Amino acid sequence: MxxxxxxxxxxxxxxxxxxxxxxxxxxxxxxxxxxxxxxxxxxxxxxxxxxxxxxxxxxxxxxxxxxxxxxxxxxxxxxxxxxxxxxxxxxxxxxxxxxxxxxxxxSLELYGHRCRELANYYLGFNGWSSRILAMQNITGLDYDPEEESEPQEPSKLRYLCVVQVTLPSHGVFSRGVGVAEESIEKQNDPLEVISKTEKLQKFSEQRALSNAFQKILLVVFDNGKVAVEYVTGEDATVDCLTEEELQGLIQVNDFTWTPLDPGGVxxxxxxxxxxxxxxxxxx
Incomplete structure (x- = not known):
């Protein structure tokens, strides 16, 4: 088979x-x-x-x-x-x-914690690891002074996370990027900012983990053995950069904002x- x-x-x-x-x-x-x-x-x-x-x-x-x-x-x-x-x-x-x-x-992206469950089952708890390479508040990164004359939208809080997934026994690593945003209704309320900051950091990490796993395929054999194949995504830039270069890219790159909606699918x-x-x- x-x-x-x-x-x-x-x-x-x-x-x-x-x-x-x-x-x-x-x-x-x-x-x-x-x-x-x-x-x-x-x-x-x-x-x-x-x-x-x-x-x-x-x-x-x-x-x-x-x-x-x-x-x-x-x-x-x-x-x-x-x-x-x-x-x-x-x-x-x-x-x-x-x-x-x-x-x-x-194909629909699998949420980050479900990627963990699938990886644990087929690769083992010690068969893979992940670490955060960058977690950054990018609120206002796309600010355009010429748009000041337009009607003001609610203030947005935005976070970006870059995660690296490593499969040491297979010699494979993959990086993923996750971006999340949410509106701040009460800009002068520090409790709302703190609460939503924590939520966005977690969600952007989950999205980054999911994005990293999208480049990994598991080949499962009848005898239970598992091989791994890395598939280059449309934009392999994140995987090729050093961590220092990656930090510089975050400062200038324009990412697609992802609303905070982990459910619904x-x-x-x-x-x-x-x-x-x-x-x-x-x-």
Whole structure:
């Protein structure tokens, strides 16, 4: 079997989605959720697990939609769990989705802390490291005196972070840039500035970590071994500069501001996903 190539992006392929149904209402909903997570995380890291009640016309119970990072994990889960009792007295049905209606097949950046989880699983806690090369307040860096005559917008607080991810055993390192901004409603309120500064620093670091991982691909073999491939991004300047040159670049470069909105993507995805038995691979 060919090795599977995994990227540090939100999985959108249908063959990474597992449907579980015929879940009875014998246990409380919270207990069912925990049981599902305990069973299905054995086959690989989960991106998400959603538990839904059956439609009103059906018998009381639940069905679940589980999204893996790896299609091989989804296959193993289906083969091992379909028509098994698992955590209840009756067997559940487990199948893989093969088609979706209106679902966007495009790469979406994986948030920083999820990149950490994926790297820890496939590379090990000691198989990689990250460090902040720069964290800078860049508020007013794009200030243009000629725009003073235009209506004033709320004051913006902006932070930029540069993170380096290193995979020592693979001889790979990658740098990422994250920029975040947010409006300051009360410019004379130091507590608001302090609170939003801390928030923006964390968010810009997460975005920088995510950006660094976008250049790394994991090649996963059947025997469990993992190879790493570095893919040069559209702008490899950040990776080529020394740390001193990097600091100078921050002073003059113009970056795209990213509003502080770490959520939202997941809800849009689930809104496009519909459960029909004709979307499943039959065993």
């Amino acid at each position: 060919e090795p599977e190539v995994l990227s540090f992006t939100i999985p959108v392929e249908s063959n990474k989605i597992v449907f579980v149904w015929n879940i009875t209402a014998q246990l409380p909903e919270g207990a069912i959720y925990c049981s599902l997570q305990e069973v299905f995380c054995q086959f690989g890291p989960l991106y998400s697990l959603k538990l839904f009640p059956n439609a009103g016309v059906a018998e009381p119970g639940y069905y679940a939609v589980i999204k893996y990072f790896s299609s091989q994990s989804a296959k193993r889960a289906q083969a091992s769990c379909n028509k098994k009792n698992l955590f209840q007295d009756t067997p559940v049905k487990v199948q893989i989705c093969v088609k979706q209606k209106g679902f966007p097949y495009k 997941e809800d849009e995805e689930w809104a496009e996903l519909t459960f029909h038995e004709d979307t499943l691979v039959e065993s």
